[in-house]
Amino acid sequence: MLALHIPDGFLPPGLALLGWGLALGPLLWALHVAGRRLEDRTLPRMGLLACFVLVAQGLQVPLPGGTSAHLQGSALAALALGPSAAVVVLTAVIGIQALVLGDGGLLTMGWNLVNMALVGVFAATLVERLAQGLPRPARVFGAAWLSVELATLATCLELAAAGTSPLALSLPVMLTTQALVGLGEGLVTLGALRVLRV
Amino acid sequence: MLWVLAFQVALGLVPLGHWVRFEGLACVWLLVCIATRRSPLPLLTRALLVAPFTLAALPDPLRLATVFLRAWLGLAATLWLLAWLGRDELLRSLERLGVPRLLVATVALTLRYFDVLQAERERMVTARLARSAGAPPAWTWRARVTGELAGSLLVRTQARAERVYQAMASRGFDGRPLTAPTAPVAWGQAAGLAAAAALLVACQWL
Numbered sequence: 001m002l003a004l005h006i007p008d009g010f011l012p013p014g015l016a017l018l019g020w021g022l023a024l025g026p027l028l029w030a031l032h033v034a035g036r037r038l039e040d041r042t043l044p045r046m047g048l049l050a051c052f053v054l055v056a057q058g059l060q061v062p063l064p065g066g067t068s069a070h071l072q073g074s075a076l077a078a079l080a081l082g083p084s085a086a087v088v089v090l091t092a093v094i095g096i097q098a099l100v101l102g103d104g105g106l107l108t109m110g111w112n113l114v115n116m117a118l119v120g121v122f123a124a125t126l127v128e129r130l131a132q133g134l135p136r137p138a139r140v141f142g143a144a145w146l147s148v149e150l151a152t153l154a155t156c157l158e159l160a161a162a163g164t165s166p167l168a169l170s171l172p173v174m175l176t177t178q179a180l181v182g183l184g185e186g187l188v189t190l191g192a193l194r195v196l197r198v
Numbered sequence: 199m200l201w202v203l204a205f206q207v208a209l210g211l212v213p214l215g216h217w218v219r220f221e222g223l224a225c226v227w228l229l230v231c232i233a234t235r236r237s238p239l240p241l242l243t244r245a246l247l248v249a250p251f252t253l254a255a256l257p258d259p260l261r262l263a264t265v266f267l268r269a270w271l272g273l274a275a276t277l278w279l280l281a282w283l284g285r286d287e288l289l290r291s292l293e294r295l296g297v298p299r300l301l302v303a304t305v306a307l308t309l310r311y312f313d314v315l316q317a318e319r320e321r322m323v324t325a326r327l328a329r330s331a332g333a334p335p336a337w338t339w340r341a342r343v344t345g346e347l348a349g350s351l352l353v354r355t356q357a358r359a360e361r362v363y364q365a366m367a368s369r370g371f372d373g374r375p376l377t378a379p380t381a382p383v384a385w386g387q388a389a390g391l392a393a394a395a396a397l398l399v400a401c402q403w404l
Contacts, residue, residue, distance in 0.1 A: 007248045008276070009268025013210040031298050041363045043300070047307025048315075048359035049352075054308060055315040056348050059323075061341055071348065080352065092304045099288060100280060100309070102247060102273050107206040164265055184341050191345020192352060 004072070004155050005097060005112050008105030011162040019110030019158070026118050030087035046085060050092040053077055057093075061184035069181040074120025074151065075144035076189045083125045090117035115154045120147040140193055141186035148182035149175065199291045201230075201391045201398075205275045208398045209268045215260050220267050222401040227275055230394050234282045238274070241281065245274040285309055311362075315355065322347055 011019070034042065053073040061069050073093070077086035094112050097103040104112045124147040131139045152174050159165040205227065212219045231238040252266040280288060289309075293302050326347060363371075 007251055007269045008206045008272030009209055009248075009265055009270075010251075011210070013207045016206075016210065028298075031300055035298075035300055041360070043303055044307065044363040044366060045356070045359045046300075047304045048311060048355050048362060050304055050308040051311045051315050052352055052355040054312060055319050056351060058316070058319065059344055059348060061344055076348070088301065088304065092301060092308055095301075095305055096308060096312075099276065100285070102244065102277055105206065105269075105272060106203060106276055107210065107272075164261070184344075187338065187341035188345035188348055191342045191347075192349035195346050195349025195353060 004115055004151055005094075005104030006108040006115075006155065006158065008107050010105070010159065010164050011108050011111065013107065015158070015162055016105075016107040016110060019108065019112075019114055021110070023110045023113040023118065027087060027091055027113065030084040030091075033084040034088050046089055046092075049077070049081060049085075050089040050096075053089055053093045054096060059188070061181075061188050069184050071188055072116065072120060072148055072151070072181075072185055074116050075124035075140075075147040075185065076192055078121040078124040078147070079128060079140060079143065079189065079193055083121050086121045087117050090121065111155075111158050115151045115158075119154050120151045123147045123150045137190055140190050144186040144189035145179075145182035148178050148185050152178040199279060199288075199295060201394055202275050202279045204395055204398055206272050208401060209272050211402065212264070212268065214264045216264075216404075219401055219404045220271070222404045223398070224271060226394060226397045226401060227271065227278070229397070230390075231278060233390055233394075234278075236278055236281050238278075241274045241277045242270075244277055245270050248273045307362075311358070315351070315358075318354065319351055322351060 008016075034046065053076075056076070057071050057073055059071055061071055074086070074090060077089050080086075081089065091113055094104060094109060094117060098106055098109050098112070124143040127143040127146050128139050131142060134142070153171075156165070156167060156170040156174055159170055160167040205223070208223055209220075212223070228238055231241070248269040249266065252262060252269055283291060289302055289306050292305070293299065326343065330343075
């Protein structure tokens with residue numbers, strides 16, 4: 001996947017801190033919901049599921065033209081776990097990617113959380129719930145595809161607001177390539193949820 | 199960790215093309231590496247990972263160079279943090295900073311089982327490749343199979359989570375996230391980092 005993880009240095013400090021401000025509220029809500037339902041199994045489940053998302057992101061998803069991309073996992077986590085658990089799981093994943101793997105910045109982590117843990121998760125959840133009139137495979141596929149596209153759109157807007165990359169350049173390039181990635185994401189999410197019978 | 203965040207802020211405040219200030223900040227970072235006995239060269243080399251992403255700053259070469267330097271030095275600082283603290287101390291630092299315990303414990307478990315699940319994924323991919331000999335099938339088929347592989351991995355992960363819970367419960371785990379006791383920051387370390395922070399501030403006048 002063309003990574004949506006914005007590295008440090010791409011956004012001015014003020015804008016980066018705004019991202020943290022936007023991410024903090026929903027993150028604390030998700031932790032509160034997860035903590036309220038804390039039973040013995042919650043912590044090992046969430047830890048191992050965050051591990052799964054991190055490892056599954058290493059799976060190469062084949063795309064047309066012989067290329068491949070990496071799974072994003074926002075839709076899979078959202079539809080398999082529910083939005084609040086998915087937000088916590090993806091926050092852990094994005095945190096590890098930034099601190100341990102050097103993928104995505106520390107200051108810019110707020111916006112990375114907004115794009116992947118919030119926009120990606122809630123877009124997938126909303127689409128799946130609102131498109132109840134469609135057959136389940138179409139709903140799941142559409143939810144996964146849209147979660148990738150909307151997260152990409154959000155990233156482009158942030159880079160443009162920072163003056164790093166103009167929309168005229170980033171939008172056509174990133175939305176087009178991520179549209180292909182979204183095809184793979186949709187098929188993989190569909191396959192995974194079918195195995196889980198979710 | 200606070201020092202690294204301050205370093206990122208300092209980098210972000212460097213105006214376009216202000217190379218002298220970049221040099222000053224790079225020197226501060228080098229001093230920190232020397233003081234903590236971490237070799238800067240491997241960190242700088244690994245931080246070059248960020249280079250392809252800076253193409254987003256095309257077509258303005260001045261902006262491209264500035265964004266590259268911010269991202270490169272910023273990532274080098276983050277890599278230094280992990281190299282210096284190690285994973286366990288990094289997690290304790292997160293807790294000291296007030297990160298919710300549930301999140302820190304989730305991160306700890308994720309790191310603990312990352313290698314295990316990664317090895318399992320590799321075995322599953324090898325098995326799938328061994329069963330896929332012959333003419334390359336359509337990409338849609340391969341994408342769906344990858345999805346089923348992800349689903350199988352998720353089922354195995356859930357089973358492993360249950361085994362992990364049973365092991366934790368047999369050792370007295372009652373559902374509340376626990377982390378190791380955090381020792382206060384050593385005097386020398388605090389003084390060194392304060393000096394490094396002061397140098398960062400001084401660089402703003404370059």
